Amino acid sequence: METKSETPRKTRQAVDPSYDTVICAGDVSFDVHRIIMCNCSPYFQALLCRHAGDKTCFTIPDVSAEAMEVIIDFAYSGSVSVTEDNVQELLIAADSLDILDIVEACNNFLEENLTPENCIGVRRLSISSPQVQHKAHFLLMNKFEEVVYSEEFLELSLQELTDILDSDELNVNEEKIVYEAVVRWIDHAPEQRNTHLPALLPKARLALCSKDDIKSLMSDPYLRKNTQCVKILKYALRLKHQLTNATPPMRFYSDLAARPRLPDAIIFAIGGWNTNNVTNIAEVYDVRADRWLDITDHQEKPRGYHGTVFHSGFIYCIGGFDGEPCNSVRKFDVKRQVWLEAAPMNYRRCYVSVALLDGYIYALGGRDKTHRLKTAERYRPETNQWSLIEPMHDIRSDAGCEAFNNKIYICGGFDGHIYHQSCEFYSLDFDQWTCISNMSTGRSGLRLVLYDNQIFALGGYDGNSYLRSVETYDPETDEWHKLPPMLTTRSHFGTAVINNKLFVMGGFNGIQTTTSVAYYDTKTNKWTRAGQMGTARSALSCCAVSNNSSLKQYTTSRDTLPQLEQV
CATH class of the missing domain: 3.30.710.10 (Potassium Channel Kv1.1; Chain A)
Structure with missing residues (x-):
């Protein structure tokens, strides 16, 4: 059957x-x-x-x-x-x-x-929407150090890996990470992939590594037996020597071996006081190229002694002085590069202290036309409304302000008579202010910054002298500790934290406004000079914007960097 x-x-x-x-x-x-x-x-x-x-x-x-x-x-x-x-x-x-x-x-x-584990596969999926593919590509480039440990990374073709490593958009803290990624990829199928090492090694921009890192690679078992790889490393070392010994010393060239990749974070420095006038100058700092770019909108009204925060794609510029103390708020759309109006504060606030916490923007103290203030208010972007909160214990104009552990900290400032050493914090849970230990010195025109899980109080003016001293506050012990001072005295300057470094910019040094920029690194416990701003300014306000796909438009073209001389 x-x-x-x-x-x-x-x-x-x-x-x-x-x-x-x-x-x-x-x-x-x-x-x-x-x-x-x-x-x-x-x-x-x-x-x-x-x-x-x-x-x-x-x-x-x-x-x-x-x-x-x-x-x-x-x-x-x-x-x-x-x-x-x-x-x-x-x-x-x-x-x-x-x-x-x-x-x-x-x-x-x-x-x-989307995750670092699946972004390669999603990026390959040609029928997914352009928006999804763009986000997958952005995640791959910005979380590469995590993507390297995914199974999908090991299955990349040689061409796919080459295209990724060649890209200026690839975000790595150190170029030796690129070499480590190459080794991991080769180790997955060594018999088929070992021959690709000399072609892949130059994709790591080795002249951007330290001399010690380059020398350590020369003893790497993968490389020391390969004559082509040894030549590549020796070339990188000569190039590094040329950069270091240039007058003045250089950090990079436009050529691939010493070409900086695009940054994953940008510093915006907005407004300020330039010599005798308030200004509308706006500049952005490309940390990897160590260059400043002017993005001033000359139709925008000048503003100084204000505060800035970045939130949900917008940089908010709050209060300050635009010819007189003001309560106005402007917001800059980072993607579209346009300025928009937001709801004004309840009070005029020049010398205002500003912080962002839990989706709210806080504006504290400052000075109106006649009085210094201890009032405080907060702004909810979703409703475009300001509401008053409990006033501070002390009148504070020109104080430092920062958010940490669900609290708003404010330190120093001037009340018309006293340059405060006092500090306090606002608790969201209880809508109340609590006093904490005093700083070692009174400070007005200081900056308060959260960095490496500590609150840094930097610079300012104590009533007699302009300061370069730095101290940090430990909330767990309620104690202040001194750190190495800044390279120069500064008050009314800008600050931002990017690439695990604390940057200070511009300000008044006791004699004049300045263009100088420096950064502090907790790993080295040292301050280092960085590229100067284009315009000398004090009373500016700065903020960092990171992990934003719109940042490329604010970077220095890598093709305009110095060309390589023969080495």
Whole structure:
């Protein structure tokens, strides 16, 4: 007797005579209603209506039974269950069957669930939306040090790996990480990949490494036996020597071996006081190229002695002096490079102290036209409204302010008579201010900065002298500790933390406004000079913007950097 193999059949109910069509996918048949499937997508409408006669069984090529079951459930229920296991197959099937709602659901799922472990695969998925692909690419480039430890990284082709390592957008703290990534990739299949080492090694921009790092690579077992790799390392060492011994010393060239990658964070320095006038000058600092770029909008009103914070794509400039003490708030759209108006504060506040915490922007103290203030208020961007909070214990104008551990800390300042040593913090939970230990000296025009889980109080004026001293506050012990002083005295200067370094910019040094910039690194416990601003300013305000896909427009073109001389 001859046996027939029958295709398994799934039906929506055990018996339903109204079913008029069978759809086959993989090795499974599904009983469906023609009209329901026609309403699901233009693909089914064209397929089923074209064969509206006796034909009742339709085979859908290249779609699995599992994906088809989800699609049919969607046709009947209007909802779709997208999971990590089915998203890729479902997206491909929905795209081929022109089911736009499922395509959108899959893309939303991919976007919401992007991680360093899956971003390479999502980036490869050519039918995902441009927005998803862009976000996957951005994550790959900015979280590369995590991506390296994913399984997907090990499966990259040579061309894919080369394209990634060649990119200026690749974000690594140290170039030796690129070499370590190459080794990990080769180790996954050494017999097939060992020969690629001399081609991949130059993708690490070795002249940007320290001399010690380059020398240590020369003793690396992978490299020391390969004559081509040794030549590459010796060339990098000569190039490093040339950069160090240039007059003045240089950090990079436009050529690949010493070409800085694009930064993942930018410092914005806005407004200030330039010699005798308030200014609208705005500059951005590209930390990896050590260059400042002027982005001034000359239609924007000048402003100094104000505060800035970055939140949800906008830089908020709050209060300050624009010809007189003001309560106005302007916000800069980082992506579109345009200025917009926001709701004004309840009080005019020049010499204002500003901080961001839990989605709220806080404006504390300052001075109106006639009085120094101890009032405080906060702004909610979602409602564009300011509301008053409990006033501080002390009148504080020109104080330092920072958020840490769900508290707003404010230190120093001037009340018209006293240059305060006193400090206090605001608790969101209790809407109250609490006094803490005094700083070692009174400070007005200081800056308070959160760095390396400590609160830094820097510079300022004590009533007699302009300061370069630095002290840090430990909230756990309620104690202040001295640190190495800044390279120069500064008051009314800008600060920002990027690349694990604390930057100070501009200000007044007791004689004049300055363009000087320096940074402190807790690893070395030292201050180091950095590239100067284009315009000398005090009373400016600075903030850092990081992990933002719009930052490339604020960077120095790598092709305009100095060209390499023969080495």
